[in-house]
Amino acid sequence: MKTALLGYGVVGSGVHALAEARPEHGITISRVLVRRDIAPIRAIATRDFQEIVSDPSIETVVEVMGGEEPALTYVKAALAAKKHVVTANKLMLSLHYEELLALARANGVRLAFSAAVGGGIPWLANLLRVSRVDRIASLGGIMNGTTNFILTAMQQGGADFAETLSTAQKLGYAEADPTADIDGLDVRAKLALSCDAAFAQMADASAIPTLGIRYITAADVAQFHALGLTCRLIGKAERTEAGVAAYVEPMLFAADAPEAGVNGTGNIISYCCEGLGSQSFFGLGAGQAPTASAVMQDLIDVSCGATPFSLAHCEGSFVPDASKASHPYYLRTSGALPEGCIDRMLGQTPAGAACITAPMPVSALHALVQARLAAQESVFAAGLASLES
Numbered sequence: 001m002k003t004a005l006l007g008y009g010v011v012g013s014g015v016h017a018l019a020e021a022r023p024e025h026g027i028t029i030s031r032v033l034v035r036r037d038i039a040p041i042r043a044i045a046t047r048d049f050q051e052i053v054s055d056p057s058i059e060t061v062v063e064v065m066g067g068e069e070p071a072l073t074y075v076k077a078a079l080a081a082k083k084h085v086v087t088a089n090k091l092m093l094s095l096h097y098e099e100l101l102a103l104a105r106a107n108g109v110r111l112a113f114s115a116a117v118g119g120g121i122p123w124l125a126n127l128l129r130v131s132r133v134d135r136i137a138s139l140g141g142i143m144n145g146t147t148n149f150i151l152t153a154m155q156q157g158g159a160d161f162a163e164t165l166s167t168a169q170k171l172g173y174a175e176a177d178p179t180a181d182i183d184g185l186d187v188r189a190k191l192a193l194s195c196d197a198a199f200a201q202m203a204d205a206s207a208i209p210t211l212g213i214r215y216i217t218a219a220d221v222a223q224f225h226a227l228g229l230t231c232r233l234i235g236k237a238e239r240t241e242a243g244v245a246a247y248v249e250p251m252l253f254a255a256d257a258p259e260a261g262v263n264g265t266g267n268i269i270s271y272c273c274e275g276l277g278s279q280s281f282f283g284l285g286a287g288q289a290p291t292a293s294a295v296m297q298d299l300i301d302v303s304c305g306a307t308p309f310s311l312a313h314c315e316g317s318f319v320p321d322a323s324k325a326s327h328p329y330y331l332r333t334s335g336a337l338p339e340g341c342i343d344r345m346l347g348q349t350p351a352g353a354a355c356i357t358a359p360m361p362v363s364a365l366h367a368l369v370q371a372r373l374a375a376q377e378s379v380f381a382a383g384l385a386s387l388e389s
């Protein structure tokens, strides 16, 4: 199957190498869209997307550029030209899922995106398969390797956030601009896309309350240790009486919870279904080899004419509502603790007093934290998973 790559960064070059290492699958990378000269692929490189989209010999386009544009324009043009598309682009998909699926359907081609959530973990494909025959009650977990690396390192080494982020950047885990990872935006896009797949409706990602780990301190982590708890950044969606609650936030897990044992750049993502019960998927959620592996699996499925992504459908949209999901929180702030919400005082840290709150609606706690941040307070909050109500 003649295939074009859009992008030749870490993932694109990994897909090329894997396709060449596994010639038995018949995936031939015949063109590559590049922004600069790359000597080893000069013979197949182009800077003109039109050369790819107008080439009838190319059956499949792999989009691994990332970002919303020009990736979206290229993917739409490729689908309209009746080329299958494989993409790892969670941001583009989380914003345009319904439109892109409809375009693929209308043109009789496949749109596959295993690598968009969980890297090499077979998450979305299994989520789509199970939702054929069961009703998803909840889903979520650790979906970001960079923040999991930072939280693990702070827990194990006692260092503060800024120092640990700098280490993550030196090791190549965190981007020079770490905003999308540390503020939870990467998890929000992955969670929205998981909701689209699980609930067959497009989730409004901008309505998902999102707290990241930017304001965690070594003293917070020491408090968690004293409580026997481990902090992880999670994305979670659950059915409630009001529809679907979805949120991204740091969460504290007891030592025997699977999430507490996922260290470094690992991910763990789970769904809970009414009939099947719970299933969890654990492994490397980022990096060249895992992500290229997921893209290659999609290419092989597309070339065989059978991909779990042919099951994907999406009609209409929904606005996640986190007001009916509720649990206690660890709350530390340099301002006054909200008196009516305190269940247990934990004492003073260098960045303010800390407490465990009574169970609070997720939407209310997130609004409180955002208001305190807007007022220039130092504040960090994390849900208590073991005491969810």
Ligand code: HSE
Binding pocket: 118, 119, 143, 144, 145, 146, 147, 181, 186, 285, 286, 287
């Ligand atoms: N920045 C992401 C992570 C990459 O750290 O998980 C994979 O989506």
